[in-house]
Amino acid sequence: MSTTATKPLRIGEVAELTGTTARTIRYYEEIGLLPGAEDRAQGKHRAYGEADVERVREIIRLRDLLGLSLDQLAVLLDAETARASLRRELEHTEDPAEIRGLLEQALGHIGTQLELVRMRRLALGQLEEELVAKRRRIHKRLSELPEG
Amino acid sequence: MSTTATKPLRIGEVAELTGTTARTIRYYEEIGLLPGAEDRAQGKHRAYGEADVERVREIIRLRDLLGLSLDQLAVLLDAETARASLRRELEHTEDPAEIRGLLEQALGHIGTQLELVRMRRLALGQLEEELVAKRRRIHKRLSELPEG
DNA sequence: TGCTATTCTGACGTTAACGTAAGAATCAGA
DNA sequence: TCTGATTCTTACGTTAACGTCAGAATAGCA
Numbered sequence: 592m593s594t595t596a597t598k599p600l601r602i603g604e605v606a607e608l609t610g611t612t613a614r615t616i617r618y619y620e621e622i623g624l625l626p627g628a629e630d631r632a633q634g635k636h637r638a639y640g641e642a643d644v645e646r647v648r649e650i651i652r653l654r655d656l657l658g659l660s661l662d663q664l665a666v667l668l669d670a671e672t673a674r675a676s677l678r679r680e681l682e683h684t685e686d687p688a689e690i691r692g693l694l695e696q697a698l699g700h701i702g703t704q705l706e707l708v709r710m711r712r713l714a715l716g717q718l719e720e721e722l723v724a725k726r727r728r729i730h731k732r733l734s735e736l737p738e739g
Numbered sequence: 740m741s742t743t744a745t746k747p748l749r750i751g752e753v754a755e756l757t758g759t760t761a762r763t764i765r766y767y768e769e770i771g772l773l774p775g776a777e778d779r780a781q782g783k784h785r786a787y788g789e790a791d792v793e794r795v796r797e798i799i800r801l802r803d804l805l806g807l808s809l810d811q812l813a814v815l816l817d818a819e820t821a822r823a824s825l826r827r828e829l830e831h832t833e834d835p836a837e838i839r840g841l842l843e844q845a846l847g848h849i850g851t852q853l854e855l856v857r858m859r860r861l862a863l864g865q866l867e868e869e870l871v872a873k874r875r876r877i878h879k880r881l882s883e884l885p886e887g
Numbered sequence: 888t889g890c891t892a893t894t895c896t897g898a899c900g901t902t903a904a905c906g907t908a909a910g911a912a913t914c915a916g917a
Numbered sequence: 918t919c920t921g922a923t924t925c926t927t928a929c930g931t932t933a934a935c936g937t938c939a940g941a942a943t944a945g946c947a
Contacts, residue, residue: 601914603923613924618905634912636924656862658806660903687884694881698874705870712863714804715856722853726846733842736835749944751893761894766935782942784894808933 599638609647616647624650624665657711667704747786757795764795772798772813805859815852 602613609616620627620637625646631637653664684690750761757764768775768785773794779785801812832838 601923602925612905614905614907617925622904634925636913652866655806656859656866658803662903691881691884694877694884698877698881701870701874701877705867705874708863708867708870711804712860712867715860715863718800718804719853719856719860722849722856726849726853729842729846729849733839733846736839736842738835749893750895760935762935762937765895770934782895784943810933 597641599640600644602637602639605639605644605647608644609651611647611651619647619650619661622661622665624661624668657707667707669700745789747788748792750785750787753787753792753795756792757799759795759799767795767798767809770809770813772809772816805855815855817848 600608602616606613606616616625619625625643628637650664650668653659653667654661657664659667748756750764754761754764764773767773773791776785798812798816801807801815802809805812805815807815
């Protein structure tokens with residue numbers, strides 16, 4: 592878990608901040624959706640930073656908006672995962688070629704997400720249009736009734 | 740199950756036409772998502788019409804697009820259910836006042852669906868914008884790299 | 888009327904995504 | 918250092934949405 596400069600949070604606080612439960616957060620760590628600090632000793636409390644809170648929020652948002660399984664989400668969020676770890680690397684490398692590579696990789700990940708989101712949105716748009724058309728037909732029938 | 744003028748279909752054919760399974764169709768009937776003919780004798784095969792196929796398609800579409808439980812879908816689809824049965828009534832009533840009532844009821848149901856679809860679509864739009872913004876930032880950083 | 892493919896009705900199995908409970912351990916504050 | 922609140926780990930429980938299987942019954946056709 593990346594601990595930012597801000598005061599570290601405990602799992603209960605993160606749960607409250609993100610509107611979920613501690614169990615869910617542990618579960619997400621269990622299935623690899625959340626990093627899970629590799630240097631935490633057995634039994635010690637987990638510590639989170641602002642970045643982790645954002646990550647959880649993002650997961651929940653995608654979970655609710657797209658209809659993916661958490662496994663699929665994990666794949667999709669390789670983007671985030673990669674970018675997060677790459678961001679740390681970015682701060683410690685000076686080689687422009689390497690930086691370029693990392694950024695372009697991030698671009699690919701974002702592209703994948705964008706494509707998925709757009710497809711969903713188009714499908715919903717189609718559905719919306721059909722509903723509007725239905726409604727129009729009913730309005731028309733209503734207007735053609737006697738005793739208007 | 741409403742049997743239209745076209746040749747009646749069996750559950751396996753409906754499953755194939757809608758890209759699902761017979762079990763799923765029976766399950767949907769079991770939980771009230773599909774009508775289930777009240778006059779079918781124990782053990783006799785189910786018979787479906789084109790309208791039923793459309794209904795199943797609609798269910799699957801909404802199931803996949805909105806992230807609702809089938810219970811919630813059943814509520815939402817009271818719209819369809821009501822309109823379907825009302826359509827039959829419509830064909831057998833002449834009273835304009837009654838027709839007006841039925842049509843206005845249908846309007847309400849469609850309105851409910853529309854509202855839900857629109858909210859989802861807006862949320863997805865917001866997400867899309869954010870992803871595009873992220874991408875733009877990365878492009879900018881790339882363009883500011885040396886040896887462009 | 889006989890045969891075969893399909894369906895019917897239970898009933899139990901399965902998987903994902905957590906909930907819940909229990910006993911021990913940790914942490915922050917007085 | 919003591920203490921109360923929170924967390925940890927482990928493990929079993931739960932629900933939705935079907936899958937699967939078995940034995941009997943039907944439906945359509947030769």
